[in-house]
Amino acid sequence: MAEEDAPEVELSGEQKKEIAKWFLLHSPGGEIQYVAKDVRSVLDDDGAYGEAASEAFPAYNKAQMICLDMPRGMGEVLITSFGELEENQFLDPRTAQVGIVDHVKQVCTDARPATDEELPSPYIEEFRCALDAEVLKYVGEAYPKGVCSVYSTKGKDVEGPGSDFELAVVIQAARNSPQNFCTGSWRSVWNIEFKDDIQILELRGKMQVGAHYFEEGNVQLDTKHECKDSTIFQSPEDCAISIASIIRHHETEYLGSLEASYTNLPDNTFKVTIYFPRIYGESFQLLAPFSPGITRCSSVLQEISPKNLELKSEITIR
Amino acid sequence: MEAALGLMRRMPPKHTETALSALLSLLPRHSSDLLSQVDQPLQVLCDIDGGKEFILCEYNRDADSYRSPWSSKYHPPLEDGTQPSPELRKLEIEANEIFAIYRDQYYEGGISSVYMWEDDNEGFVACFLIKKDGSKTAHGRRGYLEEGAWDAIHVIEVGPEEDGTAHYCLTSTVMLSLTTDDESSGTFSLSGSIRRQMNMDLSVAEGHLCNMGRMIEEMESKMRNSLDQVYFGKTKEMVCTLRPPAEITQMRMPES
Known part of the structure; x- marks a missing residue:
C-alpha cells in the first residue's frame, strides 16, 4: 500500500471535514456521541470538526429518528424529516408543540406551541388523531420501549372530502447498553395515501433493524424490508383501526421472518463456510492434520488410519 | 491511536x-x-509460477508487492524483497502444505496461505490465513447465501526455545459477513469480526508446526462458538428486546 511511503501531505480543512462527516454519519444508532469524541481526537482540528458536526448531526438525528424529551414535562418529540419545520424546530403532532433542538448536544432546549399554520386542518386532524391513538395502543403492546408519531405529510390543509391527502406513521425503538457492549434500533415508517377519488388507502411500509455488538470485536446486524398494502377509505376511526391492524400484521410477519433467518442462517453459514465438527463430534479433532504423525506430508494423510479414509469418503459424498 | x-x-x-x-x-x-492492528477483508492474487492463488496481508507485503508462499516470489516482481531465512522458508513450505489439508478438511475449499518471518528477539512469527467465499457466485458447493465470506487470520509469535519449550502467543481474528436477500424478508446482513488471544508454553519436541496447528485448531473451534453466540445469539437477543416475538405480545393482548 502506498500510504506508508507517500510523503506526508497535510490534509486541507475541507478534506478533514468530509472525513469527519463520513465517520459521524456512519455511527451505529445511539453511538454518535462516542464516535464524535474519537473523531475529534483523530482530527485534531476543532474548526473542521465543528463544521462537520453541525452538518452531520442533523442528518444523523433525522435518519435515526431520535427521540428527545421536551422541557417542562411536555412530553417527547421525534426528530424526523416529517416533523421538521426549520433545521432546529420539530413538531410533535400529538401535543401540538414544537421542540427547539440542539442537534449536536442532542437535546431539546425549549418548546413552543405550534401555530395554526403549522397544524393540519380539523378534517385531517380527525384522521391523524384517530390513527395516532390506534398506533399508540399497538406500539404500547408490541414495543417495550417504543415511540411513535403520526404526521400529516400531504394535503394538511384539505378542509373536507373530495381531495387526496397523506399521513405518515413513524415507529422507533432503541436500546443502548454500553455496559453490555451493545446497541440496537428498530425503525419503521409507514406512508398512507388517502385516495379520495377511488376511496382506497394505499400503504407503503419500510422497516429497518440494526444491532451492534462490540465486545472483543465489532459485529453489526443491518436489515431492511419494504412492503405494500391497501384498504378501503372509511370513517377516521375505522381507517385508524384497519391501518393499525395492517401495520401490526406486517411488522409481526417481518419479525417472524427475522426469526426464521436466525434459525436457518447459522446452519447455512457454517455449512457454506466451514465444516462444523458437530457432524463428526469430538473425533474430528483427532483427524486433523496437525496431530503428530500425520503432519509431515499430505499423501500420508490417506494412509494414516482407516478413520481418515472414512472421513475422506464422507467428504466426497457430501 | x-x-x-x-x-x-x-x-x-x-x-x-x-x-x-x-x-x-x-x-x-x-x-x-x-x-x-486493523484487520481488513483478505485479498487474493494468483502466483505467476504455479497459477495457485495466495492471500495478501500486511505480513507478505514489501513496498507494493506481495510474496507468494508457493514460489516465494513477489507479485508484482520486486528485486531485493524481504525473504525468510532458508531454514524458516523450509518450515513455511511445510506449514503451507499441512495447512492446506487442514483447510480442505474443515472448510471444504477456500484458499489458505502461511507466512513466516524472523522477529527481533530470536524467535519468529507465523501468520496463517484462510479465506472462504460462500456466496452464490462462488465456486463453493453450497451457495445458499447471497453473499457470504469467512476470513480467518491467525498470527502466532513464537519465542526463542528455552529448555525444550517455547512460548506461543496466538492472536486470531475471524471476519464473517453474510447477506441474504429475498422478496418476503428483504435484506438481512450480519457482518463483523471478533478477535481472541491465547498464550501457551509448549514443549517443542514434536516441532513448532504441531504446536501451532493444535493451537489454531482449538482457537478456531472456540471462535466458531463465539461467532455463533455473538452473530446469531446476541444480535437476535437485541432484536427481541426491541420488539418481543408475537407469542409474548399476544399473551398480553387480552388485557388491553
Missing part, C-alpha cells in the same frame, strides 16, 4: 476499508500501527 481503534470498533464492518483509508490519511505517522 486509541481513538482511531475506537472508531474502527464502531464503524459498520462492510465499510472497514473506507474507514481505514480515511484514518491512514488523517494519521500518516501511525500508518504501520494502523495497518497491523
Whole structure:
C-alpha cells in the first residue's frame, strides 16, 4: 500500500471535514456521541470538526429518528424529516408543540406551541388523531420501549372530502447498553395515501433493524424490508383501526421472518463456510492434520488410519 | 491511536476499508500501527509460477508487492524483497502444505496461505490465513447465501526455545459477513469480526508446526462458538428486546 511511503501531505480543512462527516454519519444508532469524541481526537482540528458536526448531526438525528424529551414535562418529540419545520424546530403532532433542538448536544432546549399554520386542518386532524391513538395502543403492546408519531405529510390543509391527502406513521425503538457492549434500533415508517377519488388507502411500509455488538470485536446486524398494502377509505376511526391492524400484521410477519433467518442462517453459514465438527463430534479433532504423525506430508494423510479414509469418503459424498 | 481503534470498533464492518483509508490519511505517522492492528477483508492474487492463488496481508507485503508462499516470489516482481531465512522458508513450505489439508478438511475449499518471518528477539512469527467465499457466485458447493465470506487470520509469535519449550502467543481474528436477500424478508446482513488471544508454553519436541496447528485448531473451534453466540445469539437477543416475538405480545393482548 502506498500510504506508508507517500510523503506526508497535510490534509486541507475541507478534506478533514468530509472525513469527519463520513465517520459521524456512519455511527451505529445511539453511538454518535462516542464516535464524535474519537473523531475529534483523530482530527485534531476543532474548526473542521465543528463544521462537520453541525452538518452531520442533523442528518444523523433525522435518519435515526431520535427521540428527545421536551422541557417542562411536555412530553417527547421525534426528530424526523416529517416533523421538521426549520433545521432546529420539530413538531410533535400529538401535543401540538414544537421542540427547539440542539442537534449536536442532542437535546431539546425549549418548546413552543405550534401555530395554526403549522397544524393540519380539523378534517385531517380527525384522521391523524384517530390513527395516532390506534398506533399508540399497538406500539404500547408490541414495543417495550417504543415511540411513535403520526404526521400529516400531504394535503394538511384539505378542509373536507373530495381531495387526496397523506399521513405518515413513524415507529422507533432503541436500546443502548454500553455496559453490555451493545446497541440496537428498530425503525419503521409507514406512508398512507388517502385516495379520495377511488376511496382506497394505499400503504407503503419500510422497516429497518440494526444491532451492534462490540465486545472483543465489532459485529453489526443491518436489515431492511419494504412492503405494500391497501384498504378501503372509511370513517377516521375505522381507517385508524384497519391501518393499525395492517401495520401490526406486517411488522409481526417481518419479525417472524427475522426469526426464521436466525434459525436457518447459522446452519447455512457454517455449512457454506466451514465444516462444523458437530457432524463428526469430538473425533474430528483427532483427524486433523496437525496431530503428530500425520503432519509431515499430505499423501500420508490417506494412509494414516482407516478413520481418515472414512472421513475422506464422507467428504466426497457430501 | 486509541481513538482511531475506537472508531474502527464502531464503524459498520462492510465499510472497514473506507474507514481505514480515511484514518491512514488523517494519521500518516501511525500508518504501520494502523495497518497491523486493523484487520481488513483478505485479498487474493494468483502466483505467476504455479497459477495457485495466495492471500495478501500486511505480513507478505514489501513496498507494493506481495510474496507468494508457493514460489516465494513477489507479485508484482520486486528485486531485493524481504525473504525468510532458508531454514524458516523450509518450515513455511511445510506449514503451507499441512495447512492446506487442514483447510480442505474443515472448510471444504477456500484458499489458505502461511507466512513466516524472523522477529527481533530470536524467535519468529507465523501468520496463517484462510479465506472462504460462500456466496452464490462462488465456486463453493453450497451457495445458499447471497453473499457470504469467512476470513480467518491467525498470527502466532513464537519465542526463542528455552529448555525444550517455547512460548506461543496466538492472536486470531475471524471476519464473517453474510447477506441474504429475498422478496418476503428483504435484506438481512450480519457482518463483523471478533478477535481472541491465547498464550501457551509448549514443549517443542514434536516441532513448532504441531504446536501451532493444535493451537489454531482449538482457537478456531472456540471462535466458531463465539461467532455463533455473538452473530446469531446476541444480535437476535437485541432484536427481541426491541420488539418481543408475537407469542409474548399476544399473551398480553387480552388485557388491553
